[in-house]
Amino acid sequence: MLRPLLRLLPDLRPYRGAYTAVLVLTAVATVISLIIPVFVGWAIDGPIAHGDYAGLWLPVAAVTAIGLLEAAALLTRRMLAAPVSSRLEIAWRRRLYAHLQRMAVARHDSWESGQLLSRAVQDLSQLRRFVSFGAPFLLVTPLNIVVGLIILAVYSPVIALITLLCAVPTVVICTWLQRRFQLISRAVQDQNGELTTLVEESVQGIRIIKAFGRGETITARYAAQARRLWSTELERARLDAWLNIALILLPFLAIGVSLGYGTWQIVHGTMTPGALVAAITVMMFLRMPIEMLGFLLSDAYRSATAAIRHWEVVDTPIDITDPASPSSLPATDAPARVEFRDVRFRFPDAAADTLAGFSLVLEPGTTTALVGATGTGKTAVAALLPRLHDVTAGAVLLDGTDVRDLPLETLRRHVAVAFDEPILFSASVRENVALGSPEAGDDEVWAALEIAQAAAFVRELPEGLDTLIGEQGLSLSGGQRQRLSLARAILGRPRVLVLDDPLSAVDVTTEERVQERLRERLRQSTALVIAHRPSTAALADRVAVLEGGRIVDCAPHAELLRRSPAYRSLMGARELRQGDDAVSAGSTP
Amino acid sequence: MRMGTAPPEGAPAQLSQPARRLLGDLIRPHRARLALVAAVTVSTSVLAAGIPLFVAMALDTGLPRAADGDPGPLVGATAGFLAVAVLVSLGTFLGIRLNAALVQRMMFALRTRLFRHVQRLSIGYHERSTSGRLVSRQASDMESVQQFMAGALIQSVMALVTMVAIAVMLVWLDPLLALVVFAGFVPLTFLTIWANRRQRAAYRATRTTIARVIVHVVETMGGIRAVQAFRREQRGLERLDEEDAAYCQANTEALQGMAWYTGGTRLIGNLSLAVIVLLGGWLVIGGDTEVGVLAAFLLSLRRFYAPLDELVQAFNAYQSAAAALEKIAEVLSARPDVPEPVSPAGGTGDQADAAPEDQTGNVPEDRPGSAGRGEGDEASPRGESRGESLRGEVRFEDVSFRYSASGAEVLPAFSLHVPAGQTVAMVGATGAGKSTLAKLLCRFYDPAEGRITLDGTDLRDLPDRVLRRRIVMVTQESYLFSGSVADNIRIGNPDAGMAEVVRAAQAVGLHDFVESLPQGYETDVKRRGGRLSSGQRQLVAFARVFLADPDVIVLDEATASLDIPGERLVQAALERVLAGRTALIIAHRLSTVAIADRVLVMKRGRIVEDGTPAELVGAGGEFASLDAAWRETLV
Numbered sequence A: 001m002l003r004p005l006l007r008l009l010p011d012l013r014p015y016r017g018a019y020t021a022v023l024v025l026t027a028v029a030t031v032i033s034l035i036i037p038v039f040v041g042w043a044i045d046g047p048i049a050h051g052d053y054a055g056l057w058l059p060v061a062a063v064t065a066i067g068l069l070e071a072a073a074l075l076t077r078r079m080l081a082a083p084v085s086s087r088l089e090i091a092w093r094r095r096l097y098a099h100l101q102r103m104a105v106a107r108h109d110s111w112e113s114g115q116l117l118s119r120a121v122q123d124l125s126q127l128r129r130f131v132s133f134g135a136p137f138l139l140v141t142p143l144n145i146v147v148g149l150i151i152l153a154v155y156s157p158v159i160a161l162i163t164l165l166c167a168v169p170t171v172v173i174c175t176w177l178q179r180r181f182q183l184i185s186r187a188v189q190d191q192n193g194e195l196t197t198l199v200e201e202s203v204q205g206i207r208i209i210k211a212f213g214r215g216e217t218i219t220a221r222y223a224a225q226a227r228r229l230w231s232t233e234l235e236r237a238r239l240d241a242w243l244n245i246a247l248i249l250l251p252f253l254a255i256g257v258s259l260g261y262g263t264w265q266i267v268h269g270t271m272t273p274g275a276l277v278a279a280i281t282v283m284m285f286l287r288m289p290i291e292m293l294g295f296l297l298s299d300a301y302r303s304a305t306a307a308i309r310h311w312e313v314v315d316t317p318i319d320i321t322d323p324a325s326p327s328s329l330p331a332t333d334a335p336a337r338v339e340f341r342d343v344r345f346r347f348p349d350a351a352a353d354t355l356a357g358f359s360l361v362l363e364p365g366t367t368t369a370l371v372g373a374t375g376t377g378k379t380a381v382a383a384l385l386p387r388l389h390d391v392t393a394g395a396v397l398l399d400g401t402d403v404r405d406l407p408l409e410t411l412r413r414h415v416a417v418a419f420d421e422p423i424l425f426s427a428s429v430r431e432n433v434a435l436g437s438p439e440a441g442d443d444e445v446w447a448a449l450e451i452a453q454a455a456a457f458v459r460e461l462p463e464g465l466d467t468l469i470g471e472q473g474l475s476l477s478g479g480q481r482q483r484l485s486l487a488r489a490i491l492g493r494p495r496v497l498v499l500d501d502p503l504s505a506v507d508v509t510t511e512e513r514v515q516e517r518l519r520e521r522l523r524q525s526t527a528l529v530i531a532h533r534p535s536t537a538a539l540a541d542r543v544a545v546l547e548g549g550r551i552v553d554c555a556p557h558a559e560l561l562r563r564s565p566a567y568r569s570l571m572g573a574r575e576l577r578q579g580d581d582a583v584s585a586g587s588t589p
Numbered sequence B: 001m002r003m004g005t006a007p008p009e010g011a012p013a014q015l016s017q018p019a020r021r022l023l024g025d026l027i028r029p030h031r032a033r034l035a036l037v038a039a040v041t042v043s044t045s046v047l048a049a050g051i052p053l054f055v056a057m058a059l060d061t062g063l064p065r066a067a068d069g070d071p072g073p074l075v076g077a078t079a080g081f082l083a084v085a086v087l088v089s090l091g092t093f094l095g096i097r098l099n100a101a102l103v104q105r106m107m108f109a110l111r112t113r114l115f116r117h118v119q120r121l122s123i124g125y126h127e128r129s130t131s132g133r134l135v136s137r138q139a140s141d142m143e144s145v146q147q148f149m150a151g152a153l154i155q156s157v158m159a160l161v162t163m164v165a166i167a168v169m170l171v172w173l174d175p176l177l178a179l180v181v182f183a184g185f186v187p188l189t190f191l192t193i194w195a196n197r198r199q200r201a202a203y204r205a206t207r208t209t210i211a212r213v214i215v216h217v218v219e220t221m222g223g224i225r226a227v228q229a230f231r232r233e234q235r236g237l238e239r240l241d242e243e244d245a246a247y248c249q250a251n252t253e254a255l256q257g258m259a260w261y262t263g264g265t266r267l268i269g270n271l272s273l274a275v276i277v278l279l280g281g282w283l284v285i286g287g288d289t290e291v292g293v294l295a296a297f298l299l300s301l302r303r304f305y306a307p308l309d310e311l312v313q314a315f316n317a318y319q320s321a322a323a324a325l326e327k328i329a330e331v332l333s334a335r336p337d338v339p340e341p342v343s344p345a346g347g348t349g350d351q352a353d354a355a356p357e358d359q360t361g362n363v364p365e366d367r368p369g370s371a372g373r374g375e376g377d378e379a380s381p382r383g384e385s386r387g388e389s390l391r392g393e394v395r396f397e398d399v400s401f402r403y404s405a406s407g408a409e410v411l412p413a414f415s416l417h418v419p420a421g422q423t424v425a426m427v428g429a430t431g432a433g434k435s436t437l438a439k440l441l442c443r444f445y446d447p448a449e450g451r452i453t454l455d456g457t458d459l460r461d462l463p464d465r466v467l468r469r470r471i472v473m474v475t476q477e478s479y480l481f482s483g484s485v486a487d488n489i490r491i492g493n494p495d496a497g498m499a500e501v502v503r504a505a506q507a508v509g510l511h512d513f514v515e516s517l518p519q520g521y522e523t524d525v526k527r528r529g530g531r532l533s534s535g536q537r538q539l540v541a542f543a544r545v546f547l548a549d550p551d552v553i554v555l556d557e558a559t560a561s562l563d564i565p566g567e568r569l570v571q572a573a574l575e576r577v578l579a580g581r582t583a584l585i586i587a588h589r590l591s592t593v594a595i596a597d598r599v600l601v602m603k604r605g606r607i608v609e610d611g612t613p614a615e616l617v618g619a620g621g622e623f624a625s626l627d628a629a630w631r632e633t634l635v
């Protein structure tokens, strides 16, 4: 249980000084509060017992001084802990975030969104609290107890022994509960994550939920989930209660026994009343740290779970990394030559290869269309180029260099992708279009928008390029989103351009206009255009047909149409006649 | 009962009105439970506060008497002490469990209430606020509230009671000394007022800044493909640093404010201790009070100020929770722009709008044929019942619409009548307003002017659940929830059995693929359906329609990502479903027009052409040229 927490220790290094001070001050403040009764006892036994008015000043001055010191220690401790713990929290979040950003898409997808979020927020604030409060006290409490015992021993070794004996069952009970606490903490935190997933999806999928009127269904699902969390939390409270009963009862027992023993001693004249009062007072003081131990332990279990969950994400290997000894590409803007050489690709948890024996060469400056039925692996091919996925076997070569030998940054600068589903961010139009080349000037952005036939509507937006488009661009129409995503890909003249079904959401007229402009642009890059429609396929110099994980045919569109029945059916060659029938049938009622 | 929620020492409760009302709402239904928790807690605290009395008794009475050879009082005091100790620990045990039961109940109520409310809020609201913000309300703010309720609520009740009990005892022991102790409250009150004011602002800032962090994290993780492909990692990290720096700042400030408050209270406590030793010693020496009393006093004093620490903690949690509650209350107070009707129209002949208040809502209504669908394609019983009374007549009457009051008019005033059972195709340039019209029909928004009716009833008069059952839409963006394929299809009808799900999948040509998945229909599609190709996602979204049993179907570019053979298959299936239903089909591929009775051409928000496909082709207008252009693209 300790290891995940201990692994966080190196992160404290920059704050060594301050954090050590926090620990010391915590110790000082708690020890001080144990010393105060000593002086009180002294006052009672000394000046008060002897009726010495003047002698009273000394203990009072001591109590005042120590009291001031304690308050100052407390203030300083918190003042120091506040920035340290807050900075640690954001440093941990940074690490988590940075790691997630680099994690390969395939792995990334298998994390539920809420699990990520609850790790990035809830778990880390738990750890922050632990650093600033739980951990110092957990460290100081034993010290506290030891000092208390020493003071006790001075007054009466037997009372100290009685108190010590009570520690034995306490330790036994804590150990016994530990395993169960861990399990339950894990369950609580995981269920919190699941709940967050539901929350996030219910908000992001609100249109679908409304479109089918499933608000109540999903609320019921959420309620069921929340109810599970509820009962898990109750289970945790049950453990908490048992822990507390032990931690409260045992010190009381010690005090009761000591009280009996002490008075008996006083009767026999072997102990002074002042000493007993002081001893009992020390024990009452000791009660607090011991009682707090219950809270601290359960907090520690939660924190350990939070740490475990943190490391789970951070320890996920990054499969797609920069090469150890990167090759470099000649500094040129010219279109690159791309070769897929006998590529085999399988998704991590898929049963079969998506691509097998996939070979395709894209000559510099040419445009190749990739066609294939739904789910044949076109998007997978597209993702191999910028290394969103890595090939399972074979290689993808850029100007003869394996893409895995290139620094990711370089590779991805040379290769731009327009995804099948446009991914927009809640930012300005400019920021969205210039996502890959933030240094691009307005004229470049406009030029890209012109080609994508998006300039006209952007100009009509209230603040032009600076208009903020809503989350995921949902304040735009489907076609508008897609054209922004297209403009983004062509901006900055990448040497290789991958367009995944780039015009599926635009109408025929616009499509024609885009294609006219795009054709010029495509000549400046090596392009791979994934297509479902003959109109898009016709854009290309050649069409490659993907089937069964490999290219089964590759030729110009017209030629394929002429000689390949499979291609004709894929392109819906019968459609014209059918469409004709329908329209003419409609015209002759 | 309310003392646990009030800041200590009568600090002005400036908790904003809605937040306070929300807290009241949460607590009210559980008053009895709260009373029980409070009773247990109070008696435990009172008992615990009384413990020093036994010490005093043992020392003052037991000791001298035992010296005189009578151990009775001493034994009695010790036994009493032990008995009380047992009671205190039992009380604590019970208190923790009862409190957890209460708090979890309230949290559950708050969670589900907020969730349900967010679900009811209109699309317009959701568009104005990013999802991350709504998520942070339901995750991080909720956590703050829970932190407070779980720990601080009981803690502060206990602390306050302890203080009161000890105060009473102090007065009883020695009124003069007690007065000195109480004098400490004057500076304490000022300190609390100061802290309350300062901390409220500080915690508000933490809530706002963490929400911004969450928004950023959510967006990055959702768009990870674009982030990686366009090398946004560095920028994303910088942005996180910015947002987090603001959060860190706010947090540090809040915590440091707490530091001053804690230090201040401790100082006051310690100083009064010193004064008591001085004064008490004086009194004992002067013979005005006994050593035992002073000892008990000093013991109690420490117990008296210890709860102050707890109160300070609770105060801290309270401030944080209050800021969170404010944010939550803000969401809860948002009224949907498309409100539920006050007096729902009942007379539209819908069989199931009898109990609109029935919140569960997912009771399976008798859906004629929803079980038998697809078994007998032509002569399904549903087809017949539909034939008798066709429903789903849609009218737009002088409807105009704009997305925001200041924005441009997206749809200038227009009227449209779609008779029941008609299949209408809508075409037009991108951005023309097709989706907008469709969303109006689904009442995602209400028109600025005019009205939209379904079978003569204004949509605004239809209860949401009736409306949503009668009109369903496949939206342009297909969103999949993480979970199984089957569950995703079941969005169409949560009560559908496996056989129906399979039939729906078969109808859209998805079945073979799903069967090939490792766990078939139970395979997890992963976050946002990332395990599927875009075409497959669209098919899943489409299959939902085959499970629903609406009067009106709206399809917004529902086949745009499919390959052509796939699209054909879907269309064939669609024709069967559409029999007897009204349909509005938006498509860029005119292939869809083949199954339409009527075509609308939309241009810049206006319907410029309207007629059967053949008529429009003959008329040689916009549609005719679209048609020609489309034909050219065919092979």
Ligand SMILES: Nc1ncnc2c1ncn2[C@@H]1O[C@H](COP(=O)(O)OP(=O)(O)OP(=O)(O)O)[C@@H](O)[C@H]1O
Pocket: A106, A109, A347, A348, A349, A350, A354, A372, A373, A374, A375, A376, A377, A378, A379, A380, A381, A420, B530, B531, B532, B533, B534, B535, B536, B561, B563
């Ligand atoms: N993360 C994943 N894990 C496992 N299998 C996956 C994953 N992503 C996709 N697949 C499967 O791999 C196959 C290829 O997917 P891909 O997205 O490349 O298809 P596609 O050719 O682009 O199809 P579409 O035309 O529908 O976009 C599909 O059958 C899909 O179900």
Ligand SMILES: Nc1ncnc2c1ncn2[C@@H]1O[C@H](COP(=O)(O)OP(=O)(O)OP(=O)(O)O)[C@@H](O)[C@H]1O
Pocket: A474, A475, A476, A477, A478, A479, A480, A505, A506, A507, B127, B403, B404, B410, B428, B429, B430, B431, B432, B433, B434, B435, B436, B437, B476
């Ligand atoms: N939520 C919104 N807030 C503000 N403006 C919007 C919103 N949704 C759409 N618009 C704007 O309204 C206009 C019409 O959009 P709509 O989505 O209806 O177009 P569409 O005809 O469906 O186009 P497409 O074929 O590209 O999907 C567009 O200019 C768009 O930018």
Ligand SMILES: [Mg+2]
Pocket: A378, A379, A420, A500, B533, B534, B535
């Ligand atoms: Mg694809």
Ligand SMILES: [Mg+2]
Pocket: A477, A478, A479, B434, B435, B436, B476, B556
């Ligand atoms: Mg649209």
